Amino acid sequence: MDAVTPSEGWGVLHLFYSIDRERAAAEPGAAKRVLDAVAALERDGHQALLSASLGHKADLGIMALGPDLARLQAFQAELAGAPLRLEWSFVSLTETSEYTSTEEQERERLASHTEGLDEEAIEARLEAWRTRIAKYREDKLHPRLPLKKLICFYPMAKRRKGNANWYQLPFEERRRLMGGHARVGMTYAGRVLQLITSSFAFDDWEWGVTLLADDPVALKEILYEMRFDEVSAVYSDFGPFIVGLLAEPAEAVRRAGLA
Amino acid sequence: MDAVTPSEGWGVLHLFYSIDRERAAAEPGAAKRVLDAVAALERDGHQALLSASLGHKADLGIMALGPDLARLQAFQAELAGAPLRLEWSFVSLTETSEYTSTEEQERERLASHTEGLDEEAIEARLEAWRTRIAKYREDKLHPRLPLKKLICFYPMAKRRKGNANWYQLPFEERRRLMGGHARVGMTYAGRVLQLITSSFAFDDWEWGVTLLADDPVALKEILYEMRFDEVSAVYSDFGPFIVGLLAEPAEAVRRAGLA
C-alpha cells in the first residue's frame, strides 16, 4: 500500500464515533479491536489520542495524526469493522502560520529595539530566535500532544461578507490582527495547548482547532476572551464544538462504554 | 476514575432522549435502570432533574449537574445501556455574570445614593450586600434546582454581524444592556427561575438557558417580553426550544413511557 505523504507537515484525522450498543453487546472484544488498531497505528509512527466524549455528538473521539494519509485512511477502515458509527470527522493537515516573522524581520526588529547591542550580540539573539522558531515549527508540523484531562475540537472559517472579508484584507493587516489574536492565546500558555490545522481542500470550514487542558474553566475562558478579539468578533465563523475526557486508550475506550 | 473538576463552578449536562420502544418492550426493567443511575449520581453529590418532554424532539429530558465532569460522563455512559436514544444534548458550565457589581462599585453606589449615612451604616449595608452576593454566587455556581411543574431549555448566542456585534461593544455598554435585561427577568421572580450556563468551548451556541415555572403562561410571557429588550431584539440568536413536565424521577420516567 503506497504512502501518501504531504511535502510538508502531517495528516490529521479527527474521528467521532458513537457506539452501536446492539452490535457491541453481540460482539465481545470490540474494545480490544479498537485498542489493537490504535497500537498498530502508533507502531507505524503515528499518534492517536482517545477521549470519552460528552453529549450526544459522540461517545468516543479519536484524533489520529502522522506522516501518511494512506496509513490514517487504513486506520479509519480498520475501525469500521468495530461496532462503532462514525458520526462526524474532520480531515486536515498540520501547518505553520504564514504570519510568523522571517529571519529578516527578526533581525530588523532586534536592530531597532536594542540600540546598544553590537553585531555579535544581535547574532547571538538571532541564533536563539532560530532555535525557538525551529522548535515552534516542529511543534506545529510534527506535534507530539500530551495527555491533558480534556480535549476540545471545533472547526472555523474566516468570513467573506460585506465589510468583513478576511480575504480582501492586505497581508500586513491580517498579520497585525493575527498577532494580537496570538497574544491572547499566549496568556493561556501552560493552561491551554492549541493546535490549528488546515482543512482547505480536505474538509468543510477552513481550519480545525484542537485545545488540550486540565481545567474546564481554562477552555471556557480562552474561547470567551478570544471572542472579543477582532479576528474572532468580526472575521470568524465557528462550527460544532465537541469536548471529551482524554485518557490512556484503554481507559478512554472503557469510559466511552466499550467492553 | 479521576475526577475532572472545574476550578470554579459545576458541569451541566442536558440530555434529551427518545425511547427505543422495541428495545424497551424486549428489556423489562428499563425504568429501573434509569432510576438506579439517577440515584447513584445523586448519592455522588450531583443533581438530576427528569422531565417528560412535549413534542418530537424527545420523550425524556434529564438535566444533570455537579462538580465532576467525569462523573457526569459516566452517568451518560450508563444511560447508553438503557433502551434510549440520545437525540440531543447540551454541555455547559455554571458561572456567575461578569456584569455583577464589585464591592468597590457597591461602596461607591452606597456613598452617592445615601447621603446621610455614616461609615458604620454603610458598612452594615455592605455586609448585607456581601451576604446577598455570596448567596447569588452560590445559587449560580452550585445551584440546587426546585421541582417546578415545567422545565424549558434553549441555547443562545450573541450576534456578531454588521452593526449588531455584541463582542465589539465596550464593557460598560454591555453591562448597561445586561442590567436592563436582568431587570425584566427580575419582574418574573417567584414565577420563573432562570439558570444561565456557559457553553464556550463545550457546545455549539454560547450559553444555555434553563427556565423553571409552574404556569406555562409565565414561560411564554418572559420569553415574549424579553424579545423586545435590546439584548434579545438586536444581539441574540436562539436555538431550539424544548419543554418538559418536571416530576420526581419515577413519575417523569413513567410519563415519558418507560416501564
Next chain:
Amino acid sequence: MDAVTPSEGWGVLHLFYSIDRERAAAEPGAAKRVLDAVAALERDGHQALLSASLGHKADLGIMALGPDLARLQAFQAELAGAPLRLEWSFVSLTETSEYTSTEEQERERLASHTEGLDEEAIEARLEAWRTRIAKYREDKLHPRLPLKKLICFYPMAKRRKGNANWYQLPFEERRRLMGGHARVGMTYAGRVLQLITSSFAFDDWEWGVTLLADDPVALKEILYEMRFDEVSAVYSDFGPFIVGLLAEPAEAVRRAGLA
C-alpha cells in the same frame, strides 16, 4: 397525574406521524389503538383533529388541544406505543392578540366616529362590542375547530435584522401593521379559518398558524395575498408548510394508511 394548566388559554400539540409499515403489518389493531387514544382524549375535554397528510413530511397529522398540558403529553406518550414515528411536532399555547382594542379605545372610537349618538346609544354599541370581543376571546383561547376538508399548518417568526426588526418597532406601529394584516385575513372570512398560537418558550419559531378550508385555492390565495402585506413581506420568516385532508378520526386514519 397532576394537571398542568395555563393560567390563560389552552395547550396545543401539532403531531405529524409517518406510519411504520413493517410494525403496522405485524401489529393489527394499530388504527383502533390510535382511535381509542383520541376518543379518551376527547372524553377528557380536549379536541383532536386528524388528517391524512400530503407529501413526505408525514402520513398522519394530529392536532390536539385543550386545557391540560399533562393530558396532552399523556396522549403523545400513548400514541408512542402505536406503529407510528413522530416526524415533526409543534408545541404552543392559545392566546389573544395584544393588539385588539381595549374598551377605552372602542369607546373613544365610537365617540369620534358617531357624532349624532347619545350616551345610551353608545352604551348599546359598546355592549354589542363586549359580546363580540368575548366571543372573539373565547374562539381564540378555547377554540372548537370545525371539520373543513383541509388543514394547513406552518410556524413563523418575526424578523430581527438590520432595518427590519419587528421587536424594535413602537407598539402603535406594530398595532397599525397588524391591523392591516388582519384586514386581509378578514376578506377570507368563511373561506379560511385561522388560528394563531404562541410558541414562545415552547418551540422553535414564535407562532404556529393553523388554517382550515374546503377549497385548496383559498389556502393558496390567502398565503399569496398576505405575502405582499408589509407584516409578511418585510417582517416575517416562515417555517415548513404541511397540508392534510381533514376527516373524522376513523376516516383520516384509514386514508393515512393505518388498518
Next chain:
Amino acid sequence: MDAVTPSEGWGVLHLFYSIDRERAAAEPGAAKRVLDAVAALERDGHQALLSASLGHKADLGIMALGPDLARLQAFQAELAGAPLRLEWSFVSLTETSEYTSTEEQERERLASHTEGLDEEAIEARLEAWRTRIAKYREDKLHPRLPLKKLICFYPMAKRRKGNANWYQLPFEERRRLMGGHARVGMTYAGRVLQLITSSFAFDDWEWGVTLLADDPVALKEILYEMRFDEVSAVYSDFGPFIVGLLAEPAEAVRRAGLA
C-alpha cells in the same frame, strides 16, 4: 371517499422515492404494485410521469397531477405499501400567471401598435388572442405532459430581503420583470417545456418548476441563461434540483431498479 377539488386548477404531487432493496428483494411483485397503482390513478383521470433519478436524492421520481387532491393522497398512501421510501416530495397547485394580459390590455395594445387596422380586423385578432389565451390557460391549469427524455424539478421562492424584496415591488414592475423573464423562456420553445406550479400554503418554498427536455444541454443552458435575468439574479432563491430519465412507467420502474 370525498373528492377535494380546487375551484381552479389541479393538484400536483412530486414524489421522490428511494428503493428499500432489502424489502424489495423479499417482496417480489413490487414493480407490478407500483405500476398497478399508476394505472388505476390514470384510469381515474389523473396523469403520472415516472422517471429513474440520477444521484443520491432518489431512485424513482413520480409526478402525479389531476383534479382531486384526495385521489392523489390515496395514490401516495397506496405506494407506501411498496418497498419504497418517500425521501422528498413537493405539493403544489397548477395556476396561470397573474401577469398575463387581460383582454382590455390586449385590445389597447392592438389599437396602439396596429395603426391602419379597422375595428373588424382588430376584433379578428382579438378572437385569435382569445383562442391562444384559452389554450395557454388550459395548458397551465390542466396540463397533459409529453414524455421527453429528461425531467428536472426544483422549487424556488422570491426574495424578501433589504433592497431585494419582490413583495414590495409595484405590480407593474413585477409584470415588466416577469415579462422579460418569460421572453428568455420562450427562446427555448420546443427544446424545454416549463410548468410552474404554486406551493403557497402547500409546501416550503413558493413555486415548483418542472422542466421537460430531450437534450441535457438544453436544461443546463436555460437555467444558466435565466440566472442572469434580473428576476433570478436578484429576486430568486432556488431549492434542491433533481433530474430523472423519463420513460414509460414499466421502463422507468425497471431502470430505477425495481423488479
Next chain:
Amino acid sequence: MDAVTPSEGWGVLHLFYSIDRERAAAEPGAAKRVLDAVAALERDGHQALLSASLGHKADLGIMALGPDLARLQAFQAELAGAPLRLEWSFVSLTETSEYTSTEEQERERLASHTEGLDEEAIEARLEAWRTRIAKYREDKLHPRLPLKKLICFYPMAKRRKGNANWYQLPFEERRRLMGGHARVGMTYAGRVLQLITSSFAFDDWEWGVTLLADDPVALKEILYEMRFDEVSAVYSDFGPFIVGLLAEPAEAVRRAGLA
C-alpha cells in the same frame, strides 16, 4: 435502453458511498460486484475513478463520466444492489468556459501584441492557437483523467447578494475576473489538475470542482491561494469538500473496506 446524450459534452456522476458492513459481511463477493460494474461501464466507453475516502462522509468515492446519462444511471442502479449506501452524489455535465477567447479575439490580440509580424506569421500562430484550443476543448468536454494519488471534490456557486452579485456583472468584467482566477490555477499546472463541470439544472450549487494531485499540500495551497482571488473571496460560496485516495479500482475498493 435508449441513450440520453448531451448535444455537447459528457455526463458526470460523483457518487459517494459508505459500506453497509453488516450486509457486506453477509454477502461475500461485494467487491467483485462493484468491480464488474466498473469494468462493464468502462467497456461501454465511460471512465470511472475510484477512491478510498477520508472521513465520515464516505468510504468509497466513484467518479463516473462519459457520453450517455442513461448508461451512467444504469451504473448507479447496478451499484444499488451492492452492500453500499449512496450517502452523497453530484450530477453535472462537462463544458468549456464561456470566457475563452474566440478566434477573432485571438487574431486581434496577435495583431496588437506582435507589431513586426506579417500575415503569414500571424496565421501560423493562429493555427497553433487553434490546435491548443481544440486540445483544451477536448480536455474539458471529453476528459481522460489520470490516476493521481488524491482526488478532491467540492461544489460551488456564484454569489447573488447585495453588492456581490456575479450575475449582475457585465460579461467583460466577469471575463476579466475569471482570467485572473485562471492564472492562479495555471501556476499549479503539473501539481494540480482541475476539472470544472456544470450542475445547472442537474444538482444543487452551480458547478462541481474535481482536483487531482499527488501531494496533499498542493491541494491545500491551491484552495488557500485562490480564496484570496476576487472571484472566490467576493463571489463564491463553497459546499462540502471530500478527499479520497485514488487507486486502481481493485485497490480502491479494498482500501475502502470491501472484500
